[in-house]
Structures are given as structure tokens and as C-alpha cells.
Amino acid sequence: MNAYTLAKTNNTKSLTELFKGLEGYDDDEQRKNVIEMNRMIEEMVRIELYYAFTIEQFDKISEMIDERKDSISYALFTLKCIGYFKELENTWDQSFDGHSLEEKYEKMIIGENLKKKWKNENLLISLCECYIVLTGGFNSDILLICVPCLLKVALRKEEDEETQKEVEMALLALSNIGTHYPIDQELYLNELKEIIKHHQEHHNLTRFAYQSAWKFLMYRLDNGRSLEDMITKELHFTREETKELEELLQW
Template sequence: MQQSPLLKEFCEMFSRLRVYQISDQNLKIMTMNQLLDSFEDNELRTVLTKEVFDELYEIVTCKKLSMKNLILLLKHMGYCKALRGLRISGFKKSALSNCFSELIENDEKNGKIKLDLCECYCLLYDYGVGYVPHKICVPCPMKVAINKEESEKAQKDVEDALLALSSIGHFVV
């Protein structure tokens, strides 16, 4: 199968994620996110695979990618997936999903990082959410969704939280 120029560019950037300097990663990920927006459904499916999520897990655990940049990429992947209504099980089967589940379950803090982890988990995990993450992943974005602050940043956070919550169909006990 012939890769489109956009998919080829994304794959090249993805394969180089571990060699980019941390300072350059943010800019590269922003470019990758723009490419994701331009993908056809089949191209997006090519990117949202277990292998890609496992590779991201490896890159993060080797400290070649910051958690902030990982979340920036994953939230956008999940956002694109959710807006197109795609059902993809790549994240659910990945080591990254297990890592996120443990981080969500064991993190005592209830800050921005936990909210970001919950949103990524909800947007990317298909066919229900496991019980423990579910009991945390629903209240966390729910607190943001009921925010009545009217700033543009707060409204964007509310929209992200609502999209994450809308991605949860049911949960598995």
C-alpha cells in the first residue's frame, strides 16, 4: 500500500522522536498534530496502533520524550479519533495503557497531570474503561466540565473534558 506524503512525513517524524532534543520536541509534536488533522480515516488508523503506543511507552520510559510532550501528542490523537468516531483497540492493548492505568490509580494528587492522563485514557481507550480507572477518570474531567469560569482557556479545558467524558460508553468490571 502506497503511503500518502502526509503519512510518510508523520512516520518519519515519529521515528525520529527519540533523537530530537527535548527543546525541539514540542515544535515537532505540534507539526505532527497538524498532520494528524489532515489524515484520512485509514491513515489515522495506521497511526493508532498498539505498536505505535508501545513505541511511545518505550520512548517515555527511556526519558527520550517528556510526559508533557507525550500528553500533547496523545490528547490530539485521541481528539482526532473521537471526532471521527473511530473504534480502535490499539491503545487498550498497549503497555502505555497499562502504565496510564497504574498512574491514574496510584497518583494521590488531583492536578493537571492527572486530568491530562484521564483525558488521554478516555479518548484513546475503546470498548469501555476498566473499573478502577473509570471511578477516577469520570470524576476528574467532570470537575473541569462543571467549571463556570468564562475565560477562553477554561472553556477549552471544559470542551476537552466533555469530549473525554463522551468517549466513555460503558465500563468493564
């Protein structure tokens, strides 16, 4: 059995068993399965991540969301971990693309955003992160909701570990919005400049988060102009900041 087949067989089997544990009605049992599942995801290498998740497993998550509203937080946490580590390893497969979860996320994002009195900000943030990190193509109307929502998270300046992880995930999600999805500068430019400036003064972001912030920003700028010209004239950053970005892009 070659390495590809072994990775596909072992990890799919192990994760399938953990997914079954999410069906239970015992909250502690669900929590333990989610923790173990995410530990496995974190320890996987690129080839394992490529094969580990199947359409059937995404079907199970979709069923959890439909049948048990109290399971949504577990489902979203697991999906964020999948997206995070697949992005970190720069790998993806086609299991999620076109899955019914995409449309379900869009409806949930719109529904949660329309709420006034009982809006759940944390749920909306998680939905936006999962949608952008895992989805191959984006609905432009959904991005108009998600971008301001995630920038609000990314602007958090507390330096505790939990906040840093939240900021990193929000910026990672934003960095997945490619150049072919136009976004009005009024929705992001001042916020991104503030995030980058604050980091340069206080070093509050992880390197991955900082790189993600620049990646999102550079996707939005005119590709026909030189990097230095864009940074100095459009963003009003200094030559020192230009040099820092060039070094970051080489990392």
C-alpha cells in the same frame, strides 16, 4: 496505488519521522515536532486517521514515558490529539486496544491519585483523558478516579479559548464511557445538570462539548423510559430543554 494504500503509506511514514524527533534531548526540537505532528493529525480525513498510527508508534510513546519523565507531557498531548480527532471523525483502529500503554496509564493514574502533597493535577487530568478516549475497555476502579477529576475540569466557567478546549476535551472523554459501565449518580448528576444549565444561560460550551455532556448523561439514565419523562422527572428540566436536546441529537 489506491487511496487506502496511499493514505496508509504516506501518513505512517510522515508520522514515524516526527515520532523519531521526540527521542531527541532538545526540548525545543521536541516541542516543534509535537506541534507539527498535531497539525498533521488535525488535517487528516477519516481514512487517513484510520491508518496513520501503528503499534510501533504507540510502543515509542510508551518508551518515552519510561525513559524520560520530562517527555510525558508531550506524549500525552499527542495522544489526546489522536483521540480527539479520531472521535471527531468517528473512526478508530485496533492498534491501541490491549497495548501495554493501557496498563501503564492505570498504574500512573492510581499512583498520581494517591499522592497528597506533590499531586500533579494537570498530569492526572491528561492521564484520565487519554485513558478514557483511547482505551476500548475500562477498569471500573480507574473510572472512580477519572470521573470526578474530569467533571472538575468540565465545571470551569471561564470563557477564554484555552479553558473551552480543556472543558471540551474533558466532556469528550466522559462521553466515551458507555452504558455498560455503571457509575453512581452521586458522582456526576448534580455536576452535569449544573454544566448544562450554565451553558443554557451563558452559552459557554462549544456545540461538540455540549453534545458530549448530554451523551454522557443519557448513557447513565434508564433506557426503558421516554426521553421527555427522564428529563422532566429525573433531571427536572423543562419542556424547552427537552426540545433543545431533541434538536441536538439530530445534529
